[in-house]
């Protein structure tokens with residue numbers, strides 16, 4: 001009796017493991033592939049398993065950031081925080097290589113790279129001085145020198161680093 | 174129900190109210206019975222097959238203490254590595270309020286305040302319930318002026334105008350000097366700049382995982398993780414660092430380590446908020462114990478009585494509570510409308526008293542009092558805008574908004590105003606500021622106050638040379654500690670503004686001592 005029960009349990013366990021493997025293997029939850037040569041608007045190049053946009057969305061294949069912004073304005077369907085920042089870069093014509101260089105093993109990008117295109121941090125802080133509840137680009141702690149990458153992630157959702165200790169509800173692009 | 178309310182209920186439900194005599198709700202378990210493994214039990218650590226890097230001095234932590242040690246060691250000619258596990262330098266020091274206790278500062282001089290190291294020492298010992306290691310406390314009191322001069326002259330720290338010198342709870346006289354920007358960043362960033370000027374670097378996202386103690390008793394190296402991503406324990410790459418002179422532990426306190434702090438003070442459950450940075454955790458302290466360091470008063474954990482449940486972390490309310498409420502206003506229990514403790518008692522007495530009522534206290538001030546608010550410019554305005562401090566035309570409206578009996582509140586205010594005339598607080602013997610004006614000028618201000626976990630007084634034992642002391646009472650060769658990770662300076666209670674000076678004094682001592690150590694090879 002006891003032996004039989006163990007056997008059934010064992011079989012059930014093996015079965016569920018197999019099921020799990022199939023599910024994982026099928027790519028249902030697999031992350032999109034990073035195709036470096038893909039154009040920004042060519043969602044399907046990387047998002048092979050699941051379409052990134054709904055079917056009713058106009059075809060983006062030949063679009064760049066400017067084209068997106070024809071519909072997505074600040075006021076209407078704002079893209080801020082919706083699209084990973086790397087996609088914004090890509091759509092704006094900034095390729096993977098521009099940040100990571102030509103390589104098969106991309107490394108993390110230092111802040112100097114950001115500043116090289118976006119300009120000095122002090123200028124940025126000046127631009128955002130009226131943001132409420134407080135200027136996100138300067139603080140009594142780090143001045144204007146907090147690493148961009150701590151908030152503005154490229155390959156995952158950006159975050160609000162200040163929120164560790166403060167209740168500033170910034171929308172981080 | 175607001176988050177603050179959960180905290181209030183949890184805390185009081187978990188037995189604060191029932192603590193006999195109200196003494197030491199948070200503290201009280203002697204460290205002696207904790208049973209940490211001694212080095213003898215644990216045995217020596219295996220040496221790695223290969224060292225990846227070598228330095229004379231390895232500093233763990235990039236706050237006040239770590240950087241002070243790094244600068245001194247570097248200036249003494251040692252090669253120094255500074256590890257910081259977080260993506261940013263500065264730990265609690267960079268979010269700190271920037272207030273430093275100093276005996277004999279030019280600020281005190283300008284204000285004609287008489288003070289002495291012995292008076293500061295007496296204040297520290299009184300608040301510390303005489304549990305302080307007197308020889309350690311003495312180093313801090315006697316070297317505060319030296320540390321202050323070092324800040325100003327050697328690394329270029331700026332402090333406020335002397336009129337902003339603060340008289341903080343538990344201090345006999347006004348001796349707490351705020352930095353120009355009311356933040357510890359003014360000190361820690363200048364320390365970092367100095368260290369860089371000397372050719373040093375702080376490697377962020379680098380985690381100290383293990384100390385390596387040789388069979389001969391000496392700490393000879395460390396196992397670290399580079400590219401670490403807080404708080405993922407296994408992240409980053411393991412590397413071994415050979416340390417020829419010594420390791421300086423300057424990893425700060427453990428106020429954010431809920432699991433560990435609950436082993437010391439079980440009532441400090443996760444719902445009890447903290448003012449600290451998320452990386453204020455105990456792994457380095459535990460590692461110091463594992464290699465044989467003696468634990469000192471680890472269960473003495475301080476809650477800040479000036480914290481507001483209506484904002485995150487330390488926030489800005491402490492600035493409002495310290496000046497306008499505790500020095501120039503009053504704090505009442507909303508249920509009775511009465512004062513219940515001297516607003517200038519030490520932190521533990523005040524925090525315990527608030528918690529004993531079972532709900533947030535109400536701090537009251539007026540248009541005159543609010544002028545004494547410290548913090549960056551515009552602090553009062555910001556607090557009002559964020560709804561942390563509320564503004565009212567009359568005391569009656571203020572009382573109503575907080576469900577307080579107006580008649581009783583009015584009586585408390587009238588009583589306090591009458592004490593100002595006679596110069597004595599008949600109820601609680603609080604020190605009354607000579608320039609205090611009666612609370613009577615609209616608008617009136619109110620802030621809710623409910624304590625948050627703020628400082629861990631206990632830590633690993635050190636001597637006056639900042640050497641870590643083992644369970645056998647002898648220094649552990651090659652191991653030093655300074656700042657909040659070390660225990661004994663403050664005993665039961667740390668007085669406000671004494672942490673900065675403690676970290677700087679002992680950080681510098683640690684740096685000088687370790688540089689003198691003979692290198693092994």
Ligand SMILES: Cc1cc2nc3c(=O)[nH]c(=O)nc-3n(C[C@H](O)[C@H](O)[C@H](O)COP(=O)(O)OP(=O)(O)OC[C@H]3O[C@@H](n4cnc5c(N)ncnc54)[C@H](O)[C@@H]3O)c2cc1C
Pocket residue numbers: 233234235236237238239256257258259262263264265266267268269270271272273274357379380381382423424425426448449450452453454456457487627628655656657658669670671672673674676
């Ligand atoms: C909000 C706030 C305000 C305060 N205001 C005041 C004040 O005005 N006056 C005053 O006297 N005191 C104040 N204090 C207390 C004081 O700031 C602290 O006690 C002090 O900053 C501790 O300094 P430290 O150098 O010991 O540690 P920290 O500054 O905390 O630095 C320790 C560093 O070590 C790092 N670390 C920890 N573990 C590891 C590891 N395994 N590997 C690598 N790195 C590690 C941490 O991430 C941290 O960065 C305040 C504290 C807080 C939280």
